[in-house]
Amino acid sequence: MSNSTSILNKTSSSAEGFGASLVRLIRLLWADKFAFFAVLFLLIVLVCALIGPALLDYEATRQNLRGRNSVPFDLAKDWLYFLGGDQLGRPLLAxxxxxxxxxxxxxxxAVLVSMIVGAILGLISGYSxxxxxxxxxxxxxxxxxxxSLLLAVIVLYMLDPSVSNIVIVLAITRIPLYLRTTRAEILEVRERMFVQAAKVIGASDFRIIFRHMLPVIFPTIMTIATLDFGFVMLAESxxxxxxxxxxAPEITWGLMVSQGRPYLMTAWWLSFWLGLAIVMTTLSLNLLSNWLRVVLDPQQRWRLEIGGTKNG
Structure with missing residues (x-):
């Protein structure tokens, strides 16, 4: 009975701790209004990416030649044509x-692969x-x-331009960013006192690198990854x-911009909305990266904590 009670107490305390951390994170986010609305926009994009194809895949591929290059904001048409239709009458919103x-x-x-490979290589080269x-x-x-872009063009020209090949090519071009950044950070961290103390007590190199040094530089890596996400998205586009x-028939934002290029003079909306989506996503990622840089730095976090307290 006592064991079950202790388990329930630990579960409730961990839930309360998670709730408190979540509230604190939201307050820090609300202290930076630009970052707050950037996160909201990125969440909308994420939801669209996760469930959008399951709900609207048929509508996005169904042709309606009577609705070719339909103008946007035409309330007489279906709501899916609110942003207009493309050259084959398919709704742009869908x-x-x-x-x-x-x-x-x-x-x-691409960001995940390059971050993992580059960070591991940087950890090894910086510590060795x-x-x-x-x-x-x-x-x-x-x-x-x-x-980087020229290398991607050459490789993809020789290989099949599939999703996996594009991910691999873009990841390879981004590995040096994480490798050099991680190595530079590790070269400084390895001389700190806690690393020397870990060596003295007999900790293995693997434990020192991944248990003691990686958590110190992880905020820097995450900030760069958030910023690099926008760059990779622009490169793919x-x-x-x-x-x-x-x-085609697969679609991306960059491909849709290319498909709308011949109609820029007569149907500007075919490329405009896609370009706006790319710009807004990249801008939101930059704002989020700037917020992460401040939040993950204890010397600057107090600015957001004071702002969150005043707003609360």
Whole structure:
């Protein structure tokens, strides 16, 4: 009986602790209004990417030649045509929502792969004092010697422009960013007292790197990843715009911008709404990255805490 009571007490205390942390996080977010509305917009994009194709996939691909290049804000038509129709009469609103999944999938996959690989290589090269610490940074130099977009164009021109290939190519081009940043941070952290103390008590290198050093630099990595998400999304859109990204019948925001380019003079809305979605998402990611940089820095967090207290 006492064991079950203690388990219930621990569960309730952990739930209360999670609730308090969530309330505190919301207050910090509300203290920065730009970041707050940026998060709201990103949540809307995330919901569209997760459930949009399941609900609107048929509407996004169904052609209606009578509604070719339908003008936006025409209340006489169905609500899906609120943003207009494309060159085949398909509703732009439905296509924007459905295309969000591929766009976010490519960007998230490339950022996740490059962050994991680059951070691990950076941790090893920064902590190692031998030859390994000198060889790994040269890998980043080799990749950075080629312009990232040009490298992606060359590789995708030779390979099938599928989602997986685009993710791999974009991830490879972004690995040096995480590798060099992580290595620079580790070179400074490894000289701190707590690392030396861990060595003295006999902690293994694996434990020192991943248990003691990684949590210190993790906020920096997450801030860069949030910022890099927008860059990768723009790179994917550029590749699709050039015609070597994801191919029809699959759709992404960049591909839809490319498809609307011939109609810019007669039906500007075919590309405008997609460009606006890309700009708003990238801007929201930049605002969120700036908020994360402040929140994860104890020396600057007090500014948001004071602002959250006043607003509360």
């Amino acid at each position: 296509r924007i929502i459905v295309a969000a999944q591929n766009t976010m999938m490519v960007a998230a996959g 004092r031998g030859r390994l610490g000198q060889v790994i940074p040269r890998l980043a130099d080799v990749i950075m010697s080629f312009p 550029a590749l699709s715009f050039l015609g070597i990204g994801i191919q």
